[in-house]
Amino acid sequence: MAPLDLYVAGGIVAVTIIGAHYFKKQKQNSPPWAHASIWQTLNEFSNYPVEFLIKQRKEKGDIFRVNLLFFSITFIIGAKWNRWLLRETKEEDASFYEAVRDWHHGLIDVAHNFPGWHERALKAMSIGLNGPARLEQMSKYFLDIAVPTYQSWEAETSVPLFDFGSELVLRAVLTALLGPAFVHKYGDEVVPMVKSFERDIGHNLAMFLPLWATGVGRGLLRTRRRWKELIEAEVVARLEDPTRCVEAGDYLSYLLTLDNAARYMDCYGEHIVTAITAAHTNSDGTFAWTLLHLVRNPDLLAEYENEIRSNPPLGGRYPIKTMPFSEACLRETGRLYSNLVNLRYVFRDMVAPGGIIIPKGWLAASPLVTQRDPELYPHPEEWEPHRFLSNDPATSYASKFRSHEFVQFGYGRHACLGEKLVHCLLRETLWPTLIDNYRLEVVDGVIAGEGLSNVGVDVTFSEGLGTPFGEREVWIKVTKRDVPLSEEAARSSV
Numbered sequence: 001m002a003p004l005d006l007y008v009a010g011g012i013v014a015v016t017i018i019g020a021h022y023f024k025k026q027k028q029n030s031p032p033w034a035h036a037s038i039w040q041t042l043n044e045f046s047n048y049p050v051e052f053l054i055k056q057r058k059e060k061g062d063i064f065r066v067n068l069l070f071f072s073i074t075f076i077i078g079a080k081w082n083r084w085l086l087r088e089t090k091e092e093d094a095s096f097y098e099a100v101r102d103w104h105h106g107l108i109d110v111a112h113n114f115p116g117w118h119e120r121a122l123k124a125m126s127i128g129l130n131g132p133a134r135l136e137q138m139s140k141y142f143l144d145i146a147v148p149t150y151q152s153w154e155a156e157t158s159v160p161l162f163d164f165g166s167e168l169v170l171r172a173v174l175t176a177l178l179g180p181a182f183v184h185k186y187g188d189e190v191v192p193m194v195k196s197f198e199r200d201i202g203h204n205l206a207m208f209l210p211l212w213a214t215g216v217g218r219g220l221l222r223t224r225r226r227w228k229e230l231i232e233a234e235v236v237a238r239l240e241d242p243t244r245c246v247e248a249g250d251y252l253s254y255l256l257t258l259d260n261a262a263r264y265m266d267c268y269g270e271h272i273v274t275a276i277t278a279a280h281t282n283s284d285g286t287f288a289w290t291l292l293h294l295v296r297n298p299d300l301l302a303e304y305e306n307e308i309r310s311n312p313p314l315g316g317r318y319p320i321k322t323m324p325f326s327e328a329c330l331r332e333t334g335r336l337y338s339n340l341v342n343l344r345y346v347f348r349d350m351v352a353p354g355g356i357i358i359p360k361g362w363l364a365a366s367p368l369v370t371q372r373d374p375e376l377y378p379h380p381e382e383w384e385p386h387r388f389l390s391n392d393p394a395t396s397y398a399s400k401f402r403s404h405e406f407v408q409f410g411y412g413r414h415a416c417l418g419e420k421l422v423h424c425l426l427r428e429t430l431w432p433t434l435i436d437n438y439r440l441e442v443v444d445g446v447i448a449g450e451g452l453s454n455v456g457v458d459v460t461f462s463e464g465l466g467t468p469f470g471e472r473e474v475w476i477k478v479t480k481r482d483v484p485l486s487e488e489a490a491r492s493s494v
């Protein structure tokens with residue numbers, strides 16, 4: 001960090017500490033403050049947010065405010081509050097878009113303010129990411145990336161699961177959104193650029209100081225400039241030759257076949273970068289944790305292997321409709337690791353059920369904390385996919401979803417637009433292609449007794465967005481099987 005950055009940061013910290021304490025008064029009917037000193041809050045919330053929120057919930061109930069020095073967040077926890085936030089509040093009261101915009105420190109202002117863009121983008125993503133023909137095409141893209149990537153992993157003595165997994169998922173989503181030709185041409189430049197963008201967007205210096213004032217902020221501005229250049233050049237080239245768009249299966253091509261595509265030129269760069277972040281930051285952690293839990297638990301891995309044996313791929317795609325175990329694994333990883341916060345920005349004090357006044361500012365549900373509630377999930381800290389295979393109406397996935405006890409992909413107005421793509425990416429392609437063709441072995445990075453369900457590594461929430469990684473890297477060795485699992489039966493009957 002440059003010395004100037006340090007002085008500016010130090011000054012802001014001092015002023016804010018004084019200000020935060022001066023203004024931290026309890027208004028009538030507003031939620032109580034978390035029971036912890038400011039330093040304890042900062043330390044525990046940034047290092048162990050789930051444990052901190054669980055502890056505060058026990059003391060203060062389902063609604064409380066957390067003072068994070070530069071700003072505060074009102075937390076609402078539990079199925080009832082998930083429902084209220086995700087289904088019942090209105091965009092004009094508790095805004096998802098404003099939260100996303102604010103979180104990006106003005107880097108996505110053009111698209112945010114462009115008349116009609118939000119509606120257009122929402123509709124475009126609903127169709128452009130979810131039609132069966134598009135999903136089929138995207139699956140092919142994913143397979144084309146997975147096969148050579150796994151071959152390259154096999155050639156190494158061992159590979160870092162979180163890092164390499166993240167890069168694989170990133171290349172896959174870039175291809176789904178921008179097409180293979182773009183990724184082939186710019187992948188080596190764009191992959192590190194997106195990775196640093198995702199890391200730096202949540203950096204304290206970017207959050208509390210003007211972007212031009214710090215190295216981190218200037219890096220984000222450079223990324224935005226370069227990204228805009230790349231996407232605009234791509235858009236111009238595709239609009240000049242519309243047949244390219246009609247024939248291609250990627251999302252940008254679909255977006256450019258819509259009416260008046262040229263009018264929205266200024267929005268595409270910002271839109272695509274936020275779509276990539278949305279697509280990547282939860283899928284990569286889900287990819288890695290699921291594999292790690294499976295490899296660390298031979299019985300569960302054997303169960304997945306058997307599911308693959310009896311569901312051979314068709315044209316490289318595994319038939320996920322008849323693969324409930326992999327769905328349960330996806331859910332269980334989401335239950336334990338995803339959705340620490342669903343953030344909204346409240347424009348003015350608002351009245352919540354029970355007459356509680358939610359103050360203007362940040363508001364967040366924490367589905368992850370709800371998902372660790374032992375009354376809803378017995379042995380909540382165990383990674384146990386079978387809990388989602390139950391047909392019991394009280395505990396099945398469908399009932400957990402309907403009752404808002406489990407909202408892995410959100411609910412209502414802002415529910416995830418990429419859920420089908422996730423099934424196609426992880427369950428139909430990346431996981432089974434790897435496990436069908438390779439044996440996995442953890443060779444370094446795990447410590448017995450550490451992490452949830454003895455997975456061998458604790459989770460860290462202190463870096464990055466979305467589903468977090470392990471607090472250190474885990475190294476796996478990938479060895480090709482003599483015969484893929486899904487071909488064993490056919491070969492042995494010959």
Ligand code: HEM
Nearest residue numbers: 278279282283286338342343408409410414415416417418
């Ligand atoms: C395991 C992976 C994923 C998880 C757990 C996940 C989860 C979520 C959740 C919980 C929300 C709602 C956030 C809120 O209400 O505050 C959301 C929204 C969204 N997700 Fe995902 N997501 C995943 C992957 C994807 C993928 C692959 C895409 C593809 C582009 C995507 C695109 C989106 C978009 C665009 C929204 C915002 C919808 C809106 O504007 O209303 N997500 N996601």
